[in-house]
Amino acid sequence: MSSAVAPATVPAQVPVQGGRSSLTRSRIRAAWVFIAPTLIVLALIAGWPLARTIWFSFTDANLNNLTDYEFIGFENYIANYDGEWLGLLTDPDWWRSVWNTVWFTTISVSIETVLGTIVALILNASFPGRGLMRAVILIPWAIPTVVSAKMWNWMLHDQFGVINDMLLRLGLIAAPITWTANPDTALWTVIMVDVWKTTPFMALLILAALQMLPGDIYEAAKVDGVHPVKVFFRVTLPLIKPALIVAVIFRGLDALRVFDLIYVLTANSRDTASMSVYARQQLVDFQEVGLGSAASTLIFLIIALLIVITMAAGRVRLSGDPR
Amino acid sequence: MADLVLKNVRKSFGRAHVIHGVDLDIKDGEFIVFVGPSGCGKSTLLRLIAGLEDISSGDLFIGGERVNDLAPAKRGIAMVFQSYALYPHMSVYANMAFGLELAKSSKADIDSKVREAARMLQIENLLDRKPRQLSGGQRQRVAIGRAIVRDPKVFLFDEPLSNLDAALRVQTRIEIAKLHNDTGATMIYVTHDQVEAMTLADRIVVLNAGRIEQVGTPLELYHRPANLFVAGFLGSPQMNFIECVVSHVGAEGVQVQLPNASMLTAPVSSQGVRVGETVTLGIRPDHVKVSPQGSLTGRIELVEELGENHLLYVDFGKGRHLTVREPGDAHHQAGQEVALSLAPEFCHLFRETGEALPFLSESKAPAPSSPDMSSRAA
């Protein structure tokens, strides 16, 4: 343009369309082309069923005849008939299932995180047969949940179960315990089986994080004479925390959706029913598609809310202690 | 006192023997440099001293006490790692204080130690930063600071400067030398860089394949290498090696016949040397001169100008080469034929075992920079 003095230093013409060069624009276009198939598939297999579920939750649809239903607004959630409150939000069984689920998730994920960390620390040490141990420990995770739940069902059986038998022989209990039927033990039993099944998964995720840690800082700590316990809490734990948080979120989401384990172990028992079990019962056993959909929608909302809270909390803590 | 004694120290990893019997006496306050090619076992030897690896056999004494079975923390050592080994999630301050917290020192005590070390290393303004917010040189200084605060009897450094750029390397090298002067602690320093070895060491230990080749002051090793390996390892460009045959032995030295049939008498002991024996003549590039009376003729293959001096790579037939270093700018071009003279008093002779023949007069150590230009080659 005006500068004719030093043509070599004049920058190439920069298009000023919204500050984006044509290269940037073509990159953005390419990005959209690449993610479009994924977005379409996601919309079809996740978006559409979700939208349909939400829609059904505002209708009085019945499983007998899914074509004939009416829009009833929020009546599945909450409604007032002649001064009496009805609907999902007033159903104590629903709230019981919410409580069961939250309790189950909190306790089982906590135990799995602690146990998983311990197992990962052991597997991270070098000892003969470590490779084999890493494979063996994954077996509970590899067995389909229905199979392992059935297996535990038999082991926990009040008359023929090996667990009652062992405890009786050891003299730890006087009479067989109906582990899955007794309201005092049912939820704990479910938690115990879930811990047995999922700890290996947790351990593997944490092991992966442990193996990313630089080895030299441990040698530095050794030379400095820092006690191993202190090294764990002051060095290892802060360094694997990001991975730990991801693992906890993963497992937490999984646990909030828990269905098969509880259904196989305890069927529709009120003492253990999770939100998913409740929704299935409404939808299949009682044929109430509208009510079941309302429950499913609430599950979706609750999980979404918990994700947002966890991620926000995680980010706050992460940014407070960045790596 | 922090003198170290290694007695026949060996180390093997499974069936791989890495250190083959090292004997070494290190005096209190000495600056010792382990130098050697990559993979020769320098780090392993240092880690044996630190206690990060178990000694397979042999004894290690620190301050007169056998410490083979003592935990690293109890040996009174501090180590600076090549990779810095800083705790990535801790501030510079916490990095330096972390190792002190367990010792019975009070908070105020720790604080004053950390600040003192930070002042010494000029990193006071970095105390709140995380390691990833620091440059390589700053990280290295934090790592050194972490060692200083422990007030060790022995500092161990494993190639501490190898990740730094050239300018910073020189600067940090000087700081380490200063640290040695200030603290008076014993220092053991591993490097593969011979300039670091020459400049820092009171004594250099040259290692090769898990064995000590030679121990001595930098100039001893430079002027009186005990064998071919040390001669070739120290000095850049490398010492020239020419195969020759012994033609005469006498009280004045050993006369050898060079490949072009000219004779040269090196002032070395002829004890045990036979006429007709093949030996390797070694001479540093500074002691080869281009001179009209030169006995060896060859063609210049390459000229390298370095400013303060220049290098000539001369091919004198059958694929044999000599490197010549002369001061100032080159007055020759590649392709030119030149005659070279070798200063006999700077010629080393190595027997076929690699062992050097001792010089006759140890007192007359040749001045390194102004070699006699006259050629006495017959």
Ligand SMILES: Nc1ncnc2c1ncn2[C@@H]1O[C@H](COP(=O)(O)OP(=O)(O)O)[C@@H](O)[C@H]1O
């Ligand atoms: N933990 C180990 N296990 C097996 N071999 C090792 C181990 N540490 C080092 N070595 C071997 O010992 C030799 C010397 O290594 P090292 O002391 O690191 O050399 P340097 O520091 O001189 O480069 C190398 O051949 C290396 O492969």
Ligand SMILES: [Mg+2]
């Ligand atoms: Mg090394």
